[in-house]
Amino acid sequence: MAKGFTLWFTGLSASGKSTLAERVRDILLERGMNVEVLDGDVVRQNLSKGLGFSKEDRDINIRRIGFVCNLLTRNDVVAIGAAISPYKAIRDENRRLIGRFVVVYCKCDLDTLKERDPKGLYEKALQGEIKNFTGVSDPYEPPENAEVVVDTAKEDIEASVQKIIATLEQMSYIPATDGRGYSEEEEESIKQRLRDLGYI
Amino acid sequence: MxxxxxxxxxxxxxxxxxxxxxxxxxxxxxxxxxxxxxxxxxxxxxxxxxxxxxxxxxxxxxxxxxxxxxxxxxxxxxxxxxxxxxxxxxxxxxxxxxxxxxxxxxxxxxxxxxxxxxxxxxxxxxxxxxxxxxxxxxxxxxxxxxxxxxxxxxxxxxxxxxxxxxxxxxxxxxxxxxxxxxxxxxxxxxxxxxxxxxxxxxxxxxxxxxxxxxxxxxxxxxxxxxxxxxxxxxxxxxxxxxxxxxxxxxxxxxxxxxxxxxxxxxxxGVRQDVRLNAWLRESGYLHYAKDDPTSVADIAPGTRAFALDPGRIHVNVKGRFGRGCVEPEDARELRDEIAGRLLQLECDGERAIARVFTREEIFEGHKLDLAPDLVAISRNGFDLKGTTKGSEVCADTHFQGMxxxxxxxxxxxxxxxxxxxxxxxxxxxxxxxxx
Known part of the structure; x- marks a missing residue:
């Protein structure tokens, strides 16, 4: 039975893709899975070094990440891609290529992103110092078929992580927390509910 | 067109x-x-x-x-x-x-x-x-x-x-x-x-x-x-x-x-709870390993049957359960004996059990091995329980319905x-x- 799949984080710069990818990676590693993260920023320093931010270059970059994710996935590794990946067509192309493909859309409003702006990029983009900046001077096409949508402006990190993990469990891409289905704490809660109704 | x-x-x-x-x-x-x-x-x-x-x-x-x-x-x-x-x-x-x-x-x-x-x-x-x-x-x-x-x-x-x-x-x-x-x-x-x-x-x-x-x-x-x-x-x-x-x-x-x-x-409406494990114990089918059992996990060796909510009775068959002591060839006879006695159970001066089904009567499928040996249905007013708490068979309840x-x-x-x-x-x- 196939164990690998690709978890693909998409969203604007500073929307929380890398943070969530790392948190999810840690949880999956703890659960004994083989995991690799392909972070857009890191990939651009090696695999895609020299590529710019034109639509053509962005497409090449996302295709390359998708290509590697596919290799990992078919070898039973959980591949986590975290890249802005603004264009629907290329994301869908990767979905078709990989098959076991779960999209997490990191939604976040522009005001919050400008406030966060950890690399000062939004400020520079708004002042015209950076061209083709997604969300400011370049388009972002939100996914319509994301398996998970996290609103990082409103949710805290743990809530978003839980949503992602729950989805992966529901899709049976990862086993539930406990072989019997419930943790000890959950079993206690269930016992209490059953007692409350006289069922045990 | x-x-x-x-x-x-x-x-x-x-x-x-x-x-x-x-x-x-x-x-x-x-x-x-x-x-x-x-x-x-x-x-x-x-x-x-x-x-x-x-x-x-x-x-x-x-x-x-x-x-x-x-x-x-x-x-x-x-x-x-x-x-x-x-x-x-x-x-x-x-x-x-x-x-x-x-x-x-x-x-x-x-x-x-x-x-x-x-x-x-x-x-x-x-x-x-x-x-x-x-x-x-x-x-x-x-x-x-x-x-x-x-x-x-x-x-x-x-x-x-x-x-x-x-x-x-x-x-x-x-x-x-x-x-x-x-x-x-x-x-x-x-x-x-x-x-x-x-x-x-x-x-x-x-x-x-x-x-x-x-x-x-x-x-x-x-x-x-x-x-x-x-x-x-x-x-x-x-x-x-x-x-x-x-x-x-x-x-x-x-x-x-x-x-x-x-x-x-x-x-x-419910008048009384009927605690099947207390009845099984009173009838000599069930023994506990401690005075204050919290679940059927506390049954002692020699237990021949135990109950789960709401009216499920399992015969403790050797090979089916870890501490099973009833030989498989004896299970059916024991089950029928329990069913017969259960139908006589009285609470509040009235018969409490309306029917007792054997697993073959009501269950069919590849999970039959997991099914209870008996399923009892009570008469209205008597709510069957699988609790291991309490030694009284018939007990008052704070619930109003069953x-x-x-x-x-x-x-x-x-x-x-x-x-x-x-x-x-x-x-x-x-x-x-x-x-």
Missing amino acids: RFLRRRKRRACVVGLDGVPFHLLKRLADTSVMPRTAGIIAEGGLRQMRAALPPVSSVSWSSFMTGANPAEHGIFGFTDVAPDSYQLRFPTFGDLAVPTFWDRLGESGLRCTVINQPATYPARRMPGAIVSGFVALQLANSVWPAEHLPALERIGYRIDVDSQKARQDPDGLLDDLEATLETRRQAARYFWERERWGYFQVVVTGTDRLHHFLWSAVEQEDDPRHDRAMSYYRAVDGFIGELWDWFHKEQPAGQEGEGFVLLSDHGFT HTWEDAFVWSRLPVPDEPEIADLAGGIVEWLCG
Whole structure:
């Protein structure tokens, strides 16, 4: 039975893709899975070094990440891609290529992103110092078929992580927390509910 | 010239957990539920048998699969681990056969299912699902997770707070109304948002009301009778809304077709609890390894039978259970002996047990090995319990209502057998939608 799949984080710069990818990676590693993260920023320093931010270059970059994710996935590794990946067509192309493909859309409003702006990029983009900046001077096409949508402006990190993990469990891409289905704490809660109704 | 497109059929199923046939009929006849009265006026309301044993997890699992418990593998809210006898709690993932929603999905129909018990944690299905009892966290109750923020905005409540219900009956009534309102809002959200061919919503507040405040439902002089009826009016309003939404999109002349009302078991008043493990102990079939047992995991060697809720008796057969001591060839004789003695059990000067079924009489399927050897059905007023607490066989209870087996109901214009059982309905629904 196939164990690998690709978890693909998409969203604007500073929307929380890398943070969530790392948190999810840690949880999956703890659960004994083989995991690799392909972070857009890191990939651009090696695999895609020299590529710019034109639509053509962005497409090449996302295709390359998708290509590697596919290799990992078919070898039973959980591949986590975290890249802005603004264009629907290329994301869908990767979905078709990989098959076991779960999209997490990191939604976040522009005001919050400008406030966060950890690399000062939004400020520079708004002042015209950076061209083709997604969300400011370049388009972002939100996914319509994301398996998970996290609103990082409103949710805290743990809530978003839980949503992602729950989805992966529901899709049976990862086993539930406990072989019997419930943790000890959950079993206690269930016992209490059953007692409350006289069922045990 | 254009080809005429065949209009796709749709179905809407409304579940009323624990509402007995006789009660629904009375509330319809006495104008407490006028919308329901209008729906059932032209006939089609039938008394229906729940699955055995008659608890929601078993009955709804039989409904959603159209299968016998020995096929779907759910025999109660609890099971025991064969080696340790520790209680375990079956999940939606333990369902051993596909749901009919899965079958509809294979035919290209999307399903929306809200609050059906025994569907936790939510899993991928063709459409959307919000799990019902014993759902714990909302995040694990919703598939796909993209619907979670909307449910959080509604303030969606999975269930009422049953822990508080006993101490605060008025608070329970408030809670029931508030919970029903969020259920209604969730139904509206999914109705509009999802492209469904099959829609199902289950109201579980009715079951909670009956457990704690059955006399308020049954007795006109009960101080909370008006509020209980007011809750039923709200339930009726919800049924009416669903009927109206459904018929807005139905072609003329098809009124009621594809609309189904049902309950998963009946209800009646309770006089006493009947503790089957205390009876088995008193009768020499069961021994405990300690004075204050907390579960059947505390049985001592030499125990020949033990009980699980609500009326399940397992013979402690060697090879089937870790501390089994009954030789397999002796199991049937012992089982028949227990069944015979159980029928003589009296509480409050009356026989407490109405029937005792053997597993072969009622179960059929590849999970038969996991089935209880006997399933007892009590007479009305005597609620069978699998607790290991207390040495008295007949004991007072703080609950007012208890489940019944033969008094569930169904209303449907789809073909339903003359003496329907809840597992019979799935086939008719699939046939209607896909046939």
